[in-house]
Amino acid sequence: MKLSNDFVLSFFGLKEGKHKFEYRIDKQFFESYSFDEFLDADFTIVLDFVKKSTLLELYFTCEGKATVTCDLSNEAFELPMSGALDLVVKFGEEYNDDNEEVLILPHGEHQLDHSQFIYEMIVLAVPLKKIHPGIADGSLKSDVLKKLDELSPEKKKDKEETDPRWDDLKKLLIDKNK
Template sequence: MKLSNDFVLSFFGLKEGKHRFEYKIDKQFFESYSFDEFLDADFSVTLDFVKKSTLLELHFENKGMATVACDVTNEPFELPLDGSLDLVVKFGDTYNDENEEVLILPHGEHQLDVSQYIYEMIALTVPLKKIHPGIEDGSLKSDILNKLEELSPDKNKETDEIDPRWEDLKKLLIDKNK
């Protein structure tokens, strides 16, 4: 996977203090990660970067829309997604990313690729089940939805006729209570 250098943050020449970076994320970004849940994507990501003498603090925020397929009807719809991620970067002897909130970079490292963190932040905001809003409010008209309704068991067709075996079992309960 090769992304542009737009996501490589060189912090060596930055002064201590707060810096802000903004990124535009589209479908191509997710294709580079083989993430195919989005039919289209348009996100703005803001990175507030605080450089201190011994560590770096990163606060990511994303806001945008992704066009996804409904899990029930497969109809495409726009799903608003927003989220945030905080990351602390410390310096040590070896690279270590085992902790999801703390990244340790080797001493002498002067840049950080933030693309993986942006990808994870957005991908983790996608709900497990994506349902078209038209299904919930009843405004979606679809052949697939009509077929699902046709095949679903109708709750209004309860029969008054009871299996005679159940009647015999009910008699046993009544006899037991006497």
């Protein structure tokens, strides 16, 4: 997917050695990938780029936050996130991205669109369960949480009444063991 020239790195004119690039990512970036789990987003991406004579090394790091909905209460909250991705770019006969750590570009290529790698790094940093911090410390008050608490299996055990027939059978077992 092509977003803009902001994420296309032209390495042809760069000298060998280390270079540093910084990007700001917001919700619009994720909308271009049809990723709608973020209500809002604000990330800073730092790319440490090392150009060598036969290959390129890219070291991505991200820090920021995304506004997401809690998986339990459906309340919106800011989720701090961070991530890292290391990528080696080599040159070969044809484009190959089968390996997640090594990308092969065709000989003669002079630029690289790295927006897909940034997208994947951030999306993979999202935890499987997004839980509002107010749930853990008990500060979040919500009707959904009250209902979940009422329906929890521990509460049901306390309220369950046993069948008197089973109680009589249990007495027989107790009497037998005496």
